Structures are given as structure tokens and as C-alpha cells.
Amino acid sequence: MISQLxxxxxxxxxLVFARIGSAFTLMPGFGSxxxxxxxxxxxxxxxxxxxxxxxxxxxxxxxxxxxxLFLLLASEMLIGVFLGLIPRVFMAALQTTGTMLSMMxxxxxxxxxxxxxDQQSSLLSTFLGMMALTIVFVSDTHHLMLNALADSYSLFNxxxxxxxxxxxxxxxxxxxxxxxxGVQLSAPLIVSGVAYYLGLGILGRLMPQxxxxxxxMPIQITMQIYLMMVALTATMLxxxxxxxxxxxxxxxxxxx
Numbered sequence: 429m430i431s432q433l434x435x436x437x438x439x440x441x442x443l444v445f446a447r448i449g450s451a452f453t454l455m456p457g458f459g460s461x462x463x464x465x466x467x468x469x470x471x472x473x474x475x476x477x478x479x480x481x482x483x484x485x486x487x488x489x490x491x492x493x494x495x496x497l498f499l500l501l502a503s504e505m506l507i508g509v510f511l512g513l514i515p516r517v518f519m520a521a522l523q524t525t526g527t528m529l530s531m532m533x534x535x536x537x538x539x540x541x542x543x544x545x546d547q548q549s550s551l552l553s554t555f556l557g558m559m560a561l562t563i564v565f566v567s568d569t570h571h572l573m574l575n576a577l578a579d580s581y582s583l584f585n586x587x588x589x590x591x592x593x594x595x596x597x598x599x600x601x602x603x604x605x606x607x608x609x610g611v612q613l614s615a616p617l618i619v620s621g622v623a624y625y626l627g628l629g630i631l632g633r634l635m636p637q638x639x640x641x642x643x644x645m646p647i648q649i650t651m652q653i654y655l656m657m658v659a660l661t662a663t664m665l666x667x668x669x670x671x672x673x674x675x676x677x678x679x680x681x682x683x684x
Contacts, residue, residue: 437480439490440480440483440484440487441476441477441480442501443487443500443501443504443586444476444479444480444483444487445472445473445476446501446504446505446508447504447505447507447508447511447577447580448472448475448476448479448508448577449469449472449473449476449508450504450505450506450507450508450509450512451508451509451511451512451577452468452471452472452475452512453468453509453512454509454512454513454516455512455515455516455573456515456516456519456561456564457561457564457565457570458471458570458573459512475574475577479577479578482578483578483581486581486582486585486586487586488500488586488587500586503586503589503590504586506590507580507584507590510590510595510599511576511577511580513599514576514598514599514602514674514678515573515671515674515675517599517602517603517606518602518606518670518671518674518675519557519560519561519671520603520606520607520610521606521607521609521610521613521667521670522553522556522557522560522610522613522667523553523557523610524606524607524609524610524611524613524614525553525556525610525611525613525614525663525667526550526552526553526554526555526556526557527550527552527553528610528611528614528617528618529552529614529617529652529656530550530551530552530553532614532617532618532620532621532652533552533617533621533648533649533652533653533656534645534648534649534652535550535551535552535649552656556663556664559664560664560667560668560671563664563668564668564671567668569668569671569672569675572672572675572676572679573675575679576675576678576679579679602674609666609667609670612666613663613666613667616655616659617652617655617656617659620651620652620655621648621652624644624647624648624651628640628644628648
């Protein structure tokens with residue numbers, strides 16, 4: 429009886445885990461390199477184990493040929509990578525914002541390991557990313573990412589395979605939208621920075637003997653940090669609204 433149960437459900441579990449596990453490798457927070465591999469693997473196996481009975485109606489029967497099995501697994505892994513990449517693209521808006529703020533505040537050369545992007549990033553990008561990720565998990569917004577994974581089977585049926593054209597088009601639009609949001613979030617400091625540079629340039633022309641670099645740098649850094657402190661709450665509120673709206677749109681599209 430136990431052997432029959434394993435034979436009946438092992439294929440379904442493997443198929444679900446191929447999509448869930450691939451998505452978790454890229455999702456913000458879940459796929460961070462700061463989390464040990466065994467913990468990430470355990471969490472992915474646990475989520476796949478819970479979702480498998482709920483998704484049995486969407487899963488195909490076990491194929492007889494090994495080649496078809498590998499194609500199914502490759503297809504599910506590709507879909508999982510796409511689903512995990514979308515929330516990371518949303519989170520990348522803060523990477524753009526932090527990079528723009530760092531350039532305006534003359535702190536673009538201050539690099540630190542970013543656990544969100546898993547690479548060296550500017551100090552402000554890492555700060556904004558960590559704050560956003562904390563808010564995502566504290567506000568239970570990460571549940572929307574899990575809902576999108578579960579609801580994706582109604583659109584990306586394992587039998588039909590990945591829709592490469594639609595996936596590429598959707599991803600391209602989201603990357604463009606994420607960059608635009610990132611620039612908009614950094615707009616206050618960009619405007620103040622340009623105005624400050626303009627005034628500093630005029631002052632340097634009027635007083636050629638003034639050491640512009642030593643005179644202007646401390647004022648610029650202090651002013652930009654102060655403006656960032658003032659605008660930080662509104663920046664995070666706008667970003668969380670964008671992030672949550674994007675996940676809700678993704679879940680709604682899958683559910684429809």
C-alpha cells in the first residue's frame with residue numbers, strides 16, 4: 429500500500445517541486461544567499477508537499493518516456509524561474525532608486541554586499557532593499573508571492589508548456605515599469621541635486637578662488653541625507669503600493 433502511494437504521488441510532487449523550487453531560488457527573501465541552502469531546500473520541499481494535493485487536477489499523468497519527463501521538468505523549471513524573477517524585478521526598483529540617490533549624495537563609491545541583489549551594491553541601495561524586504565515580511569505581503577505560485581497553474585498548465593512570447597513580453601514591460609518607478613522615487617533628490625549643482629557652478633564662476641570640491645561636498649552630503657530622511661516614509665509607502673499592486677495583478681491574472 430505504501431509503495432503504491434509513493435508511486436502514485438512521487439511524480440506529482442517532483443513536478444510541483446520543479447516549479448516551486450525554481451521560483452524560490454530567485455524570489456526576494458526566500459532565495460537570498462544569506463539563508464543556508466538546507467533551510468531554503470527544506471522550505472521549498474515543505475511548500476511543494478503542501479501544494480501537491482491541491483494541484484492534482486492540473487497535473488498530467490506520468491509519461492512513459494523519459495524524454496517527455498525531462499521536457500516536463502525543464503518546462504516547469506523555466507516557468508518557476510519566470511515566477512521568481514517577477515518579484516525580484518519589482519524589488520529592483522529600489523536598486524535604481526538607491527543608485528540614483530547615491531550619485532546625487534556623492535556616495536556612489538560606498539559599496540556593500542546586498543543580500544537582496546546578491547551582489548555588491550551602493551550603501552543606500554542595500555539600506556532601501558533591506559527595509560523593503562523587512563516591510564514585505566512584516567506586513568505578510570510575501571503571502572501574495574506564494575498565492576501567485578499556487579494560482580499560476582490555472583494559466584501555465586504543465587501540459588501546455590511555457591508561453592515564451594507572452595512571458596518575454598510581460599517581463600520586458602515589468603522591467604521598464606520598475607526602472608520608471610525607481611527614477612520617480614528618487615525624483616526629489618534628483619531635483620534638489622541638480623539645483624545644488626547649478627548653484628554651486630554659478631558660485632564657482634563668481635568666486636574662482638573658492639575650493640568648490642571641499643566647500644560643496646560636505647554640504648551636499650548633509651543636505652541629501654536630510655532630504656532622504658524626510659522623504660523616506662513616503663518613498664517606502666509608494667514602493668509598497670507598487671509592489672503589492674504588482675503581485676495582486678499577477679495573482680489576479682493567474683486566477684482569471
